Amino acid sequence: MNQAQVATKHIAIIPEFDYIIVGAGSSGCVLASRLSEDPSKRVLLLEAGPPDRSLWLHLPIGYGKTMWSNTYNWRFETAPDPNMNGRRIYWPRGKTLGGSSAINGLIYIRGQHQDYEHWAELGNTGWSYADVLPYFIKSEGNQRGASEHHGGSGPLRVSDIGAKHPLIEAFINAAAEHGVPRNDDFNGARQLGAGYYQLTTQNGWRCSTATAFLKPARGRANLVLETQAQATSIVFDQQRAVGVSYRQQGISKTARCKAEVLLAAGAVQSPQLLQLSGIGPRELLERHGIAVVKDAPGVGENLQDHLQIRLGFECSQPITTNDQLNSWSGKVGIALQWLFKRSGPLAVGINQGGCFMRALPDESDRPDIQFHVSTLSADMAGGKVHPYSGFTLSVCQLRPHSRGHIRIRSADPFEAPEITPNYLDAELDQRTAVAAIRCARAIASNPAMRPFVKREVKPGPELNSDADLLEFCRNHGATIFHPVGTCRMGADALAVVDPRLRVNGVTGLRVVDCSVMPTLVSGNTHAAAVMLAEKAAEMVREDVGS
Template sequence: MCDEEFDYIVVGAGSAGCVLAGRLSEDPALQVLLLEAGPPDRSLWLHLPIGYGKTMWNPAYNWRFSTDPDPNLHGRRIYWPRGKTLGGSSAINGLIYIRGQRQDYDHWAALGNQGWGYDDVLPYFIRSEGNQRGANAWHGGAGPLRVSDIAARHELIEAFIAGAQQTGVPRTRDFNGATQEGAGYYQLTTHEGWRCSTATAYLTPAKRRPNLRMLTGALACQLVFEGRRAVGVSYRHGGRIKTARCRAELLLSAGAIQSPQLLQLSGIGPRALLERSGLPVVHELPGVGENLQDHLQIRLGYECTKPITTNDQLNGWFGRLGMGLAWLLRRAGPLAVGINQGGCFMRALKDANGQPAAARPDIQFHVATLSADMAGGKVHPYSGFTMSVCQLRPESRGHVRIRSPDAAEPPAIQPNYLATALDRATTVAGVQAARAIAETPALAPYVKREVQPGPQAASAAELLDFCRHHGATIFHPVGTCRMGNDPLAVVDARLRVHGIAGLRVIDGSAMPTLVSGNTNAPIVMMAEKAVDLIRQDARAL
C-alpha cells in the first residue's frame, strides 16, 4: 500500500540531503519528499556556534553511535556522534570550511570516476559558497552556504601560527585557494554570529514551497523495489509504518553509517551478511558497508602561562557574562566562533634523510583556545589550550554491518584505525610536529606544561601507545558506498547504485577515498554536482 507519491524522495536531511531537497524543489513541476529521522532544528544550541558542546551528547539531536572494540586502540570503543536533525551533522559539527587538496579529487578521477577531478568539482564548491570575502577564481560569493572569517585575532592562535612558521610552515590566509599547505585561521560556516548548516542554507528558502514535503521523526526502514528498480521507501512515522513511492528516483543521503545500513536492510550488500541476518538478497553488492575511512584525532593538551584562554572565560561568572554580552551586542566572541580557531596543514612524516616523505600535507592541526578531556567535554579548571593532529589520508579501512533486520538497531562499526605501518608512523610524526611547534620561541612562552601526553611519553613507541590509548574520531567517516566501477564499488560516477535502477547514494559514503581535511564542504559539493547529474539524466529520458 502506498501512502503518497512523489517524483523524488530524499532519505536523510543531512549535509547532502538538504542540498538535494532545496535544489530539486526549485523546479515547481517536481514533487519532492524529504525524510529525516530526527526532530526539527529548533534548539538554540543548533544555531549558536559554540552549541557544539551542548549537542555532542544530546540524544535528541545526536545518534550517539559507538564503534565496536578496535583491536588497534587497545580494544576501546570510540564514541561517534552524528547529527540527527535537519541539517544532520552540519548542525552539530565544528563549522570548519575545508575542501581538501586538488590531488584528492584528481585521484578520484584516476580511479575511473569521470567528472570528479578537481577542475570538474571546483565549480560546485563555488556554486555552493557564499564567502564573506566575495567571489574570486577559487571562491563563490553568492552561494547559500555562508562562509565567514574569524573576526578577532587571538594571542594564542597568533603564537601558534608564528611557531609553525618557525618550523618551516608558511602562514596562509586561505586553506582553500591555490595551495592548502600553511598555518592560519580557519574560515567557518557561520554568518553574523550564527551557524549556517545546510538546513539553514538550503531548506530555509525552500520551506514555503508547496512542492516540498519535509517529514521529521521519520525513520526509513527499508527501500521498496519492483524487480531491480527502486520505487519507494517504507518508514516509521507517528507510530506506524508508511510507504512513499517515487516516480523518478530515490536519493539515499543518510550518511556513511546509515546509507550502507539501509541498503543492507533492503537486501543490497554482501550475500553472506544478508543471509546471516535472514534478509532476502535483492542484489548482491559486496562493497556495501566496506571501505570505511575516518580521521583519527590525537589531542595534545597544554596548560597556558596566561589567563587568556576560553577555559578562563567559561570558569568564571564574569567571563561567561562577557562572552554572552559580546555575542548579544556584537555577534562576536567565543559564542560566535565555536571550538577551533587555528589550523595548520603540513608535511610531518620524514624520510631517512630527514626530508618530508610526502609531496603534499599529510597532517592537519585543529587548535582550540580551550582544553577538556575530550571534544565537547567540560573544560579544565586551569588556563588551557589544545592542539589536535590527524593524519589526512589514512590507509586503514574498516566496515559498517547490520546486526539485525531492525532499522532502529545501530549497525556494527569497525573503523580499524592505525592498521597500517604508514598510518602509525604518520600519526606519531604528527604528534612530534605538534611538540616541535610547542617548543618554538613563539609558542613556548605560553606553555606552562604539557598535560597530555606529558613527559612520560618520549619515544616513538611511547607516543604510539599514547595514540592507541587516547585517539578518537574527528567525525569524518566516509567511503562505505564508494564510487567506482570495480567489483567492490557501490555506485558509479553518476552516483547510481550498480545494478539497481532509480536509486542513487549521495553523501560522504560515496567518496572512494577520504579527502585531506574536513568533510562537510566536500559533501555539499557532491550534492550540488549530483543535482546536475539528476537533471541531466532526467532530460535524457
Template sequence: MRDEEFDYIVVGAGSAGCVLAGRLSEDPATRVLLLEAGPVDRSLWIHLPIGYGKTMWSPTYNWCFETDPDPNMNGRRIYWPRGKTLGGSSSINGLIYIRGQREDYDHWAALGNAGWGYDEVLPYFIRSEGNERGASAFHGGDGPLKVSDIAAKHELIEAFIGGAQQIGVPRTGDFNGAEQEGAGYYQLTTHKGWRCSTAKAYLVPARHRPNLRIETDALASRLVFDGRRAVGVSYRQGGQGGDMKTARCRAEVLLSAGSIQSPQLLQLSGIGPRALLERMGIPVVHELPGVGENLQDHLQIRLGYECSKPITTNDQLNSWLGQARMGLEWLMYRTGPLAVGINQGGCFMRALKDANGRPVAATPDIQFHVATLSADMAGGKVHPYSGFTMSVCQLRPESRGHVRIRSLDAAEPPEMQPNYLSTELDRATTVAGVKAARAIAQSPAMRPYVKREVKPGPEAASDAELLEFCRNNGATIFHPTGTCRMGSDPLAVVDARLRVHGVAGLRVIDCSAMPTLVSGNTNAPAVMMAEKAVDMIREDARAAAAATTTSETKT
C-alpha cells in the same frame, strides 16, 4: 500534497540531503519528499556556534554511536557522534570550512570516476559558497552556504602560527585557495554570529514550496523495489510505537543517510554482501559485496597544554564575569567565543620524514585543529586551569574498516569497526604528527605560552610510547566516509553518476560515496557532491525523457 507519490524521495536531511531537497524543489513541476529520522532543528544550541559542546552529547539531536571494540586501539570503543536533525551533522559539527586538496579529487578521477577531477568539482564548491570575502577564482560570494572569517585575532593562535613558521610551515590566509599547505585561521560556516547548517542554507528558502514535503521523526526502514528498480521507501514516523508508512516515487530514491546509515539501509533492503544478507535472513535484491566496506575516518590525537597566561576560553568559561562578557559580546556584536565555536586556528603540513629528513608526502599529510580551550575530550567540560588543545590527524589513512548490520531493526546501530592505525604508514604518520605538534609547542613563539604539557606528558618520550598514547587516547574527528564508494570495480557500490550498481532508480549521495577520504574536513565536500549530483540527476532525467519521446515517435 495529499497522496504519497513523488518524483524524488531524499532519505536523510543532512549535509547532502538538504542540498538535494532544496535544489530539486526549485523546479515547481518536481515533487520532492525529504525524510529525516530526527526532529526539527529548533534548539538554540544548534544555531549558536559554541553550542557544539552541548549537541555533542544530546541524544535528541545526535545518534551518539559507538564503534565496536577496535583491536588497534587496545580494545576501546570510540564515541562517534552523528547529526540527527534537519541539517544532520552540519547542525552539530565544528563549523570548519575545508575542501581538501586538488590531488584528492584528481585521484578520484584517476580511479576511473569521470567528472570528479578538481577542475570539474571546483565550480560546485563555488556555486554553493557565500564567502564574506566575495567571489574569486576559488570562491563563491553569493551561494547559500555562508562562510565567514573569525573576526578577531587571538594571541594564542598568533603564537601557534608563528611557531609553525619557525619549524618551516608558511602562514596562509586561505586553506581553500591555490595551495592548502600552511598555518592560519579557519573560515567557518557561520553568518552574523549564527551557524549556517545546510538546513539553514538550503531548506529555509525552500520549506514553503508546495512541491516539497519535509517529514521529521521519520526513520527509513526499507527501500521498496519493483524487481531491481527502487520505487519507494518504507519508514516509521514517531518512534518505536509510530506508524509504518510507505512513500513511492516515479523517478529516483536518493539515499543521503551518511556513511553509517546509507550502507545500513542498503543492507536492510537486500543490497550488499550475499553472505551477510543470507545470515540475516534478508532476501537478496542484488549482491554488492562492497556495501559497508572501505570505511575510512580521520583519527584525532589531542595534545593538551596548560597555558601560562589567563587568555584562554577556559578562563572565560570558568568565571561568571567571563561568561557574562562572552554573552554580552555576542548579544551586542555577534562576535567572540560564542560566535566561533571551538577551533580557531589550524595547520596543514608534511610531518612524516624519511631517513634523510625529507617529507615523505608530496602534499600535507597532517592537519591541526587548535582550540583556545582544553577538555578531556571534544565537547567535554573545560579544565579548571588556563588551557588549550592542539589536535592532529593523519589526512589520508590507509586503514580500512566496515559497517555491517546486526539487526533487522533500522533503529539499532550496525557494527562499526574503523580499524584505526592498522597499517605501518598510519602509525608512523600519526606519531610524526604528535611530534610536529610538540615541536611547535616548543618553538620560541609558543614557549612563553606553555606552562606544561598535560597530555601526552613528559613520560611519553619514545615513538613506541607516543604510539601507545595514540592507541589509548585517539578519537574520531567525525569524518567517516567510503562505505558506498564510487567506482567500477567489483567492490564499488555506485558509479561515477552516484547510481547504485545493478539496480535502477537509486543513488547514494553523501560521504559514503567517496572512494577515498579527502584531506580535510568533510562538510564542504558533501555539499559539493550534492550540488554536482543535482546537475547529474537533471541531465539524466532529460536524457530519459528524450529517449522516451524518440521511442514513442518511432512507434
C-alpha cells in the same frame, strides 16, 4: 522486537512523488533545495530526527551541548577496536534538520586539489578538481566575495574569524619558525600552511545546510518535509527502486516515487539501509534473513575516518576560553560580546586556528597532517573544560590507509549497525600518528609559543619513545567525525555506485553523501558533502529530465 515496532498502529500509503530523499543532513538538504527548484517535480524529504528548534543548534558554541544530545545526535559507538586496545569510540552524528552540519565544528575545508585528481584517476570520470570546483563555488557565499577559488553569493555562508587571538597568532608564528608558512586561505591555490580557519557562520550564527538550503525552499508547494520519519527499507519492484518505507510516530508508512530514491543518510546509515533493503554482501544478508536484491560485497566496506590525537597544554597566561568559562564574570562577558557584537567564543565555536604540513616529508610531497588549534582544553571534544588555563593542539593524519566497515547486526532497522573503523591498522598510519605528535611538540616548543606554554599536560613529557607515543594514540585517539567511503564510487567490481552515483546493479537509486567518496579528502568533510549534492542534483536532472 523493539518498542517502536510494538507500537506500530497501521500502514499508511503516501501519495506518489518524483524524488524521495532519505536524510535531511549536509547533502540531503542541498538535494531537496535544488531538485525542488523545478515546480513540476514533487520531492519528499525524510528526516529521522526532529526539527532544528534548539538554540544550541544555531549558536556556534552549541557544539559542546549537542555533542551529547539524545535528541539531536545518534550517539553511535564503534565496536571494540583491537587496534585501540579494545576501546569503543564515541561517534556523534547529527539527527535533525541539517544533520551533522547542525552539530559540527563549523570548519570550511574542501581538501587538496590532488584528492579529486586521485578520484578521477581511479576511474571516476567527472570528479577531477576542475570538475568539482564549479560546485564548490556555486554553493559558497564567502564574506570575502567571489574570486577564482571562491563563490560570493551561494547559500552556504562562509565567514572569517574576526578578532585575532594571541594564542593562535603565536601558533602561526611558531609554525613559521618550523618552516610552515602562514596561509590565509586553505581553500585557495594551496593548502600548505598555518592560519585561521573560515567557518560556516553568518553574523555570529551557525549556517547549517538546513539554514542555508532547506529553509528558503520550505515554502515550495512541491517540497514535502517529514521529520521524525526514520526510513526502514527501500521498496523495490524487482531491480528498480520505487519507494521508501519509514516509521513515523509509531506508524509504518510507504512513499512511492516515479523517478529516483536518493540516499543521503551518511557513511553509517546509507550502507545500513542498503543492507536492510537487500543490497549488500550475500552472506551477511542471508545470515539475517534478508532477501537478496543485489549481491554487492562492497556495501559497508572501505570505511575511512580521521583519527584525532589531542595534545593538551596548560597556558602560562589567563587568556584562554577555559578562563572565561570557569568564572561567572567570564561567562557574562562572552554572552555580552555575542549579544552586542555577534563575536567572541559563542560566535566561533571550538577551533580557530589550523595547520596543514608534512609529518613524513620523505614519503609525501603534500601535507599529510592537519592541526585544529583550540583556545580551550578538555578531556575530549565537547567535554567540560579543565579548571586551569588551557589550550589544545589536535592533529590527524589526512589520508589514512587503514580501512574498516559498517555491517548490520540484525534485520531490525532500529538497531545501530556494527561500526568497525580499524584505526591505526596500517603501519603508515602508526608512523604518521607518532610523527604528528612530534610535529606538535616541536611547534609548541618554538620561541613564538614559549611565553604561552606552562607545561604539556597530555601526553606528558614522560612519554617520548615511538612505542610510548603510539600506545598513547591507541589509548586516547578518537574520531574527528569524518567517516566516508562505505558506498564507494568507482568503476570496478567492488564499487557500490558508478561515477554518476547510481547504485550498481539496480535502477532508480542513488547515494549522495560522504559514503560515496572513494578516498577521504584531506580535511574536514562538510564542504565536500555540499559539493557532492550540488553536483548530484545536476546529474539527476540531466539523467531523469526536467
